[in-house]
Amino acid sequence: MNAASPAATRGGGVKSYWHYALGFAKRYWVDEAVIFSLWGAMIILGVAQALLIKQIVDEVVYGAGDAGTLVFQISAVVGIAFLIPILNFLSEYRAAVWAQRAIIDISHRIVHSVVLSPAHNRGEALSRISGDVLNVVLYLALPLDVALQAARFIAVVAASLYISPEITLFVAPLIAVYFLVAKKLGPPILEWGRRERELYSQWFRRVKEVVDGAHSLYRAGVRALLKILLEASEKWLAGYRKYELYSKSLGFGANAITFGVPNLAFGLGLLLSLQGVATVGTAVAMRTLLAEAFEPLAQIMMKSGSYYQLKRSFERVAPYLDAVVSKEPARGEAPVVKVEKVTLSYDGNVVLRGVHLVFVPGDFVWVRGPTGGGKSTLGKALAGLVKPLEGEIEAPRAIYVGNDDYVFDASVWDNITLWEEFPEEEVRRAAELAQIDFPLDKKCGEGGSELSEGQRQRVLIARALLRRPRVLVLDEVTSGLNQEVEERVLDALRRVVPIAVVISHRQTPARYATKIVEVSGGAARLVEARPLLSSTS
Ligand SMILES: Nc1ncnc2c1ncn2[C@@H]1O[C@H](COP(=O)(O)OP(=O)(O)OP(=O)(O)O)[C@@H](O)[C@H]1O
Numbered sequence: 228m229n230a231a232s233p234a235a236t237r238g239g240g241v242k243s244y245w246h247y248a249l250g251f252a253k254r255y256w257v258d259e260a261v262i263f264s265l266w267g268a269m270i271i272l273g274v275a276q277a278l279l280i281k282q283i284v285d286e287v288v289y290g291a292g293d294a295g296t297l298v299f300q301i302s303a304v305v306g307i308a309f310l311i312p313i314l315n316f317l318s319e320y321r322a323a324v325w326a327q328r329a330i331i332d333i334s335h336r337i338v339h340s341v342v343l344s345p346a347h348n349r350g351e352a353l354s355r356i357s358g359d360v361l362n363v364v365l366y367l368a369l370p371l372d373v374a375l376q377a378a379r380f381i382a383v384v385a386a387s388l389y390i391s392p393e394i395t396l397f398v399a400p401l402i403a404v405y406f407l408v409a410k411k412l413g414p415p416i417l418e419w420g421r422r423e424r425e426l427y428s429q430w431f432r433r434v435k436e437v438v439d440g441a442h443s444l445y446r447a448g449v450r451a452l453l454k455i456l457l458e459a460s461e462k463w464l465a466g467y468r469k470y471e472l473y474s475k476s477l478g479f480g481a482n483a484i485t486f487g488v489p490n491l492a493f494g495l496g497l498l499l500s501l502q503g504v505a506t507v508g509t510a511v512a513m514r515t516l517l518a519e520a521f522e523p524l525a526q527i528m529m530k531s532g533s534y535y536q537l538k539r540s541f542e543r544v545a546p547y548l549d550a551v552v553s554k555e556p557a558r559g560e561a562p563v564v565k566v567e568k569v570t571l572s573y574d575g576n577v578v579l580r581g582v583h584l585v586f587v588p589g590d591f592v593w594v595r596g597p598t599g600g601g602k603s604t605l606g607k608a609l610a611g612l613v614k615p616l617e618g619e620i621e622a623p624r625a626i627y628v629g630n631d632d633y634v635f636d637a638s639v640w641d642n643i644t645l646w647e648e649f650p651e652e653e654v655r656r657a658a659e660l661a662q663i664d665f666p667l668d669k670k671c672g673e674g675g676s677e678l679s680e681g682q683r684q685r686v687l688i689a690r691a692l693l694r695r696p697r698v699l700v701l702d703e704v705t706s707g708l709n710q711e712v713e714e715r716v717l718d719a720l721r722r723v724v725p726i727a728v729v730i731s732h733r734q735t736p737a738r739y740a741t742k743i744v745e746v747s748g749g750a751a752r753l754v755e756a757r758p759l760l761s762s763t764s
Contacts, residue, residue: 244541247367247541247545247548248367248369248370251329251367251368252370252371254332255325255328255329258321258322258325259371261318261321262318262321262322262325262371262375263371263375265314265315265317265318265321266318266375266378266379267378268314269311269314269315269318270378270379270382271382272307272310272311272314273307273311273382273383273516273519274382274383274386274516275307276304276307276308276311276515277386277390277512277513277515277516278386278390278512279300279303279304279307280304280508280511280512280515281390281506281508281509281511281512282300282508283297283300283301283304283508284506284507284508284511284512285506285507285508286300288506288507288508289506326361326364326365326368329364329367329368330360330361330364333360333363333364333544333548334356334360336547336548337355337356337360337544337547337548338356355543355544355547358540359540359541359543359544360540360544362536362537362540362541363537363540363541363544365530365533365537366537366538366540366541367541369530369534369537372526372530373527373530376523376524376526376527376530377523377527379519379522379523380520380523380524380527383516383517383519383520383523384520386516387513387516387517387520390509390512390513390516391496391499391505391509391513393495393499393504393505394492394495394496394499394505394509394513395513397491397492397495398488398491398492398495398517401484401487401488401491402484402488402520402521402524404484405481405484405485405488405521405524406524406528408477408480408481409477409481409524409525409528410528410531412473412477413477413528413529413531413532414532415473416470416473416474416477417532417533419466419469419470419473419474420470420474422466422470423466423467423469423470426462426463426466426467427463427467429459429462429463430459430460430462430463433455433456433459434456434459437452437455437456481521481525484521485518485521488517488520488521489513489514489515489517489518490514492510492513492514492517493510493511493513493514494510495510496509496510496511496513496514497510563585563586563587563588563621563623564584564585564586564587564590564609564620564621564622564625564698564726564728565584565585565619565620565621565622566582566583566584566585566608566609566618566619566620566621566622567583567618567619567620568581568582568583568617568618568619569581569582569583569608569615569617569618569619569620570582570615570616570617570618571601571604571605571608571613571615571616572616573604573613577616577749578601578604578749579601579604579605579746579749579750579751580749580750581750582605582618582750582751584744584751584753586698586726586728586742587726588725588726589725589726589741590726590727590741590742591717591720591721591727591729591736591739591740591741591742592726592727592728592729592740592741592742592743592744593729593731593736593737593739593740593742593743593744594606594728594729594730594731594744594746594751595730595731595732595743595744595745595746596745596746596747597747598732600746600747600748601746601749601751602702602730602746603629603702603703603730605730605744605746605751606627606629606700606702606728606730607627607629607700607702608620609622609625609627609698609700609728610622610625610626610627610698610700611625612627622698623697623698624695624696624697624698625696625697625698625699625700626691626694626696626698626699626700627700627702628687628688628690628691628699628700628701628702628704629702629703629704630684630702630703630704630706632687632690633674634671634672634674634675634678634683634686634687635671635673636670636671636672636673636674637670637671638667638668638669638670638671639658639663639665639666639667639668639669639671639686640654640667640668642671642686642690643657643658643667643686643689643690643693644690644693645690649693653693654667654693655667657689657690657692657693658689660688660689660692660716660719660720660723661685661686661688661689661692661716661719662685662708662712662715662716662719663682663685663686663689665682671683671686679707680706680707681707681708681709681712682707683707684704684705684706684707684708685708685716687704688701688704688705688716692719692723692724696724697724697725697726698724698725698726698727698728699720699724699726699727699728700728700729700730701720701727701728701729701730701731702730703730703731703732705717705729705731705733705735706731706732706733710735713733713735714735714738717729717735717736717738717739718739720739721739740755740757741756741757742755742756742757743755743756
């Protein structure tokens with residue numbers, strides 16, 4: 228998948244709908260071409276089927292044509308009748324998989340956008356993923372969808388005009404009425420549906436209140452209780468009645484026209500055949516064709532009915548859409564960290580300039596410096612979470628662990644694996660290396676509220692170690708540990724992570740450091756380099 232330009236979020240302004248819709252169309256042009264071709268074939272086959280039916284009926288009724296040709300034509304009609312559902316299945320399958328891929332892509336973009344720009348609210352971003360992403364995909368695919376349905380409708384009308392302009396023009400006003408009425412009534416019905424659901428939840432809340440408060444409400448007497456319920460139920464029922472009346476009567480009217488028009492065309496065709504203006508075949512073919520005219524219209528109306536809902540979702544997600552989906556570094560890359568002539572900034576405000584650092588396997592780097600100097604910024608940049616304004620950073624499979632990393636309301640185990648499948652012994656090993664000495668089935672609470680700070684930090688470290696990073700950046704995540712445990716964690720890190728970068732105000736990392744980097748005054752300098760320690764010492 229191509230990555231779009233990251234300008235929108237950083238530049239502040241969100242680009243227009245068409246910018247994203249065209250980008251979306253370009254990214255998925257293969258899927259779109261396949262779906263369009265399948266639909267094209269279905270449309271052509273549908274029209275061909277109607278024309279063949281006209282010919283067959285006329286040959287039988289008027290005694291023209293021979294038996295061999297008839298058998299061939301009938302076989303073709305039956306064949307088409309089988310082929311259309313198969314093509315339909317293929318297009319629906321392709322469209323469904325495409326939609327899921329698009330959902331994953333957009334979710335990745337949201338996640339990356341949040342990580343690249345920590346100003347975003349993470350909880351908000353997660354709710355976007357669960358609530359809006361599907362709508363965004365539907366909204367971006369809307370032009371294609373509408374074009375497809377319009378093409379279906381136009382093909383049916385064109386074929387009808389070709390077979391019998393008289394009948395087509397006669398039923399056209401009815402089709403227009405169907406379209407206009409449904410278009411006018413559709414949105415109020417959707418609105419009523421929403422109000423009805425709201426009323427239902429109000430009613431349900433009332434029931435719940437009565438059930439929960441029954442004990443104290445009993446003093447008011449059972450009759451009063453029932454009265455409260457009755458009033459609430461009647462209010463809800465009144466809303467429900469109105470909604471059902473609207474929606475069912477529209478459904479009834481639409482069905483009447485959907486069934487009526489093809490049969491009207493059929494009857495008209497038969498009458499015209501008596502006058503010699505049409506043939507019986509025309510009547511049958513028109514009936515078959517016109518039965519297909521309403522489905523695309525209904526689809527267009529349904530899409531336009533949810534248009535505003537889709538648009539709102541899009542507006543909520545658009546600020547996240549331009550994030551670049553970075554590539555995973557290839558496995559087996561040498562874990563050498565290179566930071567060359569790098570400038571790091573936030574919204575144009577430079578934090579660090581001219582950073583040049585090289586770390587090699589076995590390095591244990593202690594990053595120190597005054598508060599606000601840019602240590603975290605450097606650490607995040609190593610893991611690709613802050614993009615350099617200038618220069619290049621190479622740090623294969625780097626993971627950054629910071630104190631803001633989220634601990635979910637789940638067990639320690641789930642917080643380490645994040646619900647991914649890992650062999651049990653690997654999870655236990657990661658927990659052991661991170662010096663987790665409390666049960667792995669212990670509940671963490673929302674945000675780790677049931678853990679001490681040191682426990683929370685060890686869970687975060689185990690989560691990172693389980694993923695076997697080649698470069699691990701720990702940003703003040705040993706601050707809650709007592710010195711003895713901190714030493715054990717750092718020692719484990721030194722043994723198992725090829726390149727460890729520890730950002731800390733404490734002195735403990737000095738014991739293990741092969742390199743010390745001082746971050747202050749807008750610069751990050753290597754101030755000390757010691758010989759590499761052997762991993763067993
Ligand atoms: N997301 C952000 N947006 C804008 N500015 C930021 C952002 N994060 C950090 N900064 C700014 O960048 C500068 C460096 O911050 P950074 O957190 O990297 O420093 P630090 O050395 O890690 O500090 P500390 O020791 O207090 O954690 C600070 O002036 C800070 O205000």
